[in-house]
Amino acid sequence: MKGPSAIQVEGLTKRFGDFVAVDGVSFQVEKGEVFGLLGPNGAGKSTIIRMLCGILGPTAGGGTVAGYDVVRSPERVRERIGYMSQRFSLYLDLTAAENLEFYGGIYGVPPARLRERKTWAIEMAGLAEQQHRLTGELSAGWRQRLALGCALLHEPEVVFLDEPTAGVDPISRRQFWSVIYDLAAIGVTCLVTTHYMDEAERCDRAGLVFGGKLIALDSPEGLKGDPRVGAILEVECDPPAQAVEALRGVEGIRYARLHGAQVHVSLMGREDAEQRVARALEARGLRLLRAAPVRPSLEDVFVSLIREAEHAGAGGAA
């Protein structure tokens, strides 16, 4: 019964009519690993998670979570996982403490254990003083941490967090991640979806989902060395926003995008690309301060691979 990995996914596919939401996705997540799923909205991340939680049946393929088959025994899976949905799913008309009690109840946590776990969750979420306030009156950050507390009350083996930090302030996000690391340290497996690149950097491994397909999967460092990502030229220019404009459509340049105060330019070939950049900027009367090749950031990887997948998709259709 028990599989070796915490999550094992094989050829997972979901179609809604003609639309292929998830297309033959396979991956494994080891126990205690923090695994990220990256991708733009609508890429299929949430659909993957829903199938792994056993609340959506796959059209083809399948997988195991905590050793149980998500198609054949979804109820076994549900007892062993925690899930925090992308949409806020707590009761606004209950207090923070009552939400915790409710989730403890429907997960069948014994009363004595529930008291301990509630204390833990309230402390973890920093809600000691707010626990008797209605959830509807709490700020977004607090609500998200409360939702996390509800998802963790029954001490699940595997936790699915679907964009847990969307719309949350940076300090709350940092606290959130420190909880995730604490969980991983005690052997809880975490699958997190996000579109924040700095969060992807924090994962042990991350998969890039686009158009329902898993188009890359590696550690953040491994992803940055992906051979499909071309050389990146970091350009300092004044003003940078106009430089992005000037470089759009120039031959030999895949894309140019703002990266902080600099512009990251993805080059197709090495040779005369730097001169092309310089000429294109000069033609617009923009001052080139500095240009140097840099190691791609995760965002560069993300943008490059998606461009490539889009081209492949367009080529395939033509």
Add this chain to the structure above:
Amino acid sequence: MSRGRLLGVADKEVRSILRDPRSLGVALLLPLVLLILYGYAINFDVKGLRLALYDPDPSEASRDLVASLTRTGYFRVVAALPRSAEAERVLERREAQLVLILPAGFAADLAAGRPVSVQTLIDGADSLTASVALSYLEAMIQDWWVRRAQAEWARGQPPVLIEPKVRIWYNQELSTTDFIIPGLLVVILMMLAALLTSQTIVRERELGTIEGLVVSPITAGELMVGKLLPYVGIALADVALIAGAGHLIFGVPLRGSPGLFVLLTFIYLIAALSAGLLISVSTQTQQAAYLIALVSTLLPTMLLTGFVFPLSSMPWVLRALVQLHPATHFMVIARGMMLKGATLAVLWPRALALTGLALALLVGSIRRFRKTL
């Protein structure tokens, strides 16, 4: 079925209900308001009907007849017509609702034992009032004639006398209130119960809290029954309010066993609340659920289950179909128990059908929920 999980859901639902005292107030007051409103409004009793009289040959006998009509309060004479042709005019102008035309020589014919025919014209535009008025008038003239004949017989003139013996049981005054109030209980409970639960699941869907439920190990049965329980409490409180008000305000009795009545009402509530749940799991917005619950319970319950219109006057297809409506059976049970003191010995087929429908609706809503996961 885990008791802990079921009670967890019920407990949460109770807290949510108590946090929203306005909705709770509506749930408890609305039935009372409806009962009082409809209890007074739906009334087929007719009093003070406007009667015009044409009596070409006034006599002691004709005066006695008219006096016996007006004494009861059901009729009052608004005009004495000089010509029978005037009848059309007073009916047309609605000065009178009916015209009584006595023949010339009314008293003489009566005395001679010759057949006497009395003509009545009725404004049939309001057919309900007309038929009630007609039956009153017929009965009263008959009654008058019988009493008169008896008096003559006592004086030693034996007439040919046929006395029809009509007796009305249970609702001796044929009061429509006694008939309407138990029916109102049935209709109001159906509508209210379905409305209450119609919001429960779809609200979770709208707010997104449904996701937390479906990924949890809770089963559809635990969720549905857990959702149902608190509303059974509210609905039972409504039953007490309606039955109490029906008794105190309208004087409607409960002649049957109170224990059995509560048990059967409980089963009926399960059916109605489950119907609401079924609507709730089948819809996407609270508004749609509300409208569907209102339309699908109120109209069929009022029109098709024998509340006002007897089933016996319906085409057989419809009559067969309404057997699938819990209210059809509970209508018979409520009237039987409140007015006649009916027992299970008579009501068991209805009780059985009601239980079957309640179970079917509950299981249906549970099944349906699983499908939409």
